[in-house]
Amino acid sequence: MNAEAQNSVRDDGHIGINPNNAINGSSKDRDRAEEKSLQSINTKTSIVISPPLGRMAIVADGNSPDPDDLGGTAVSLALLRATGLTDRLVHYSHSCDLVRGSRISERAERERHYLMQVACDVTARKWGGYDSLVFFDALWQQGETVNDLAKAINESSAENPLWIIEAGEPDIIGLALEAAASDKHQFVKVITHHPANDNAGDFYTWKQLLDFEVEEVRIPDQNTNLKVDLAQWDWAKKSR
Numbered sequence: 001m002n003a004e005a006q007n008s009v010r011d012d013g014h015i016g017i018n019p020n021n022a023i024n025g026s027s028k029d030r031d032r033a034e035e036k037s038l039q040s041i042n043t044k045t046s047i048v049i050s051p052p053l054g055r056m057a058i059v060a061d062g063n064s065p066d067p068d069d070l071g072g073t074a075v076s077l078a079l080l081r082a083t084g085l086t087d088r089l090v091h092y093s094h095s096c097d098l099v100r101g102s103r104i105s106e107r108a109e110r111e112r113h114y115l116m117q118v119a120c121d122v123t124a125r126k127w128g129g130y131d132s133l134v135f136f137d138a139l140w141q142q143g144e145t146v147n148d149l150a151k152a153i154n155e156s157s158a159e160n161p162l163w164i165i166e167a168g169e170p171d172i173i174g175l176a177l178e179a180a181a182s183d184k185h186q187f188v189k190v191i192t193h194h195p196a197n198d199n200a201g202d203f204y205t206w207k208q209l210l211d212f213e214v215e216e217v218r219i220p221d222q223n224t225n226l227k228v229d230l231a232q233w234d235w236a237k238k239s240r
Helices: 019-024 028-045 069-082 106-127 142-154 171-179 182-187 206-210 230-237
Strands: 055-060 089-094 135-137 162-167 188-192 215-218
Touching: 055 069, 055 142, 069 089, 069 106, 069 162, 089 106, 089 142, 106 135, 135 142, 142 162, 142 171, 142 182, 171 206, 182 188
Parallel strands: 055 089, 055 162, 089 135, 162 188, 188 215
Antiparallel strands: none
16 A cells, blocks of 8 residues: 555544545555455355345444444445345445434544445445445435435335344434334334444434334344454455
């Protein structure tokens, strides 16, 4: 990576990134090589699965207070591409914490918004398959985000339900359900893995989401087996 593309650490401890370098990568040749390699990997290692009927939407946080969704976003988009499910993803929004907590400064949160958008855009470009998908910033584009998710809800039916992955606070989901047609709520399934998300909303509680008569899909806590020493992830560095 050339000097211009490297990250710089500011005097306040935060990382500064040149947007052009972050998006474009270190060189066009490297980008082409990476994309060719990914195409080869995808061809050789595509996983055949039998998903249930319907489409999916992901609402992630990452702006405040936890930045873990930077990695979670990249991994989730890569997994969907590797399993051939990119066409099922009809909505993706990030930074869904609508009220900034006191633990993070306004400046740091602005940086996280930017980094979350980079995680979405660069992962999508590197892996491919997301050309028609818009990645919304749920706080900075709140109206567009709610309208897009409400549109996906309104297009739902028994044969084509919508699975909403609650990867952050529930407020955007609640606002979209409020904006959507009530007779479509029965075809919505909200997937949650932890009460920390369910009970973190500033405007909606988990019970209020369920009051819309959506289906609750609660999977095991994903933190339990993933929160391990970093060295246990070393296999992924060179894994094809």
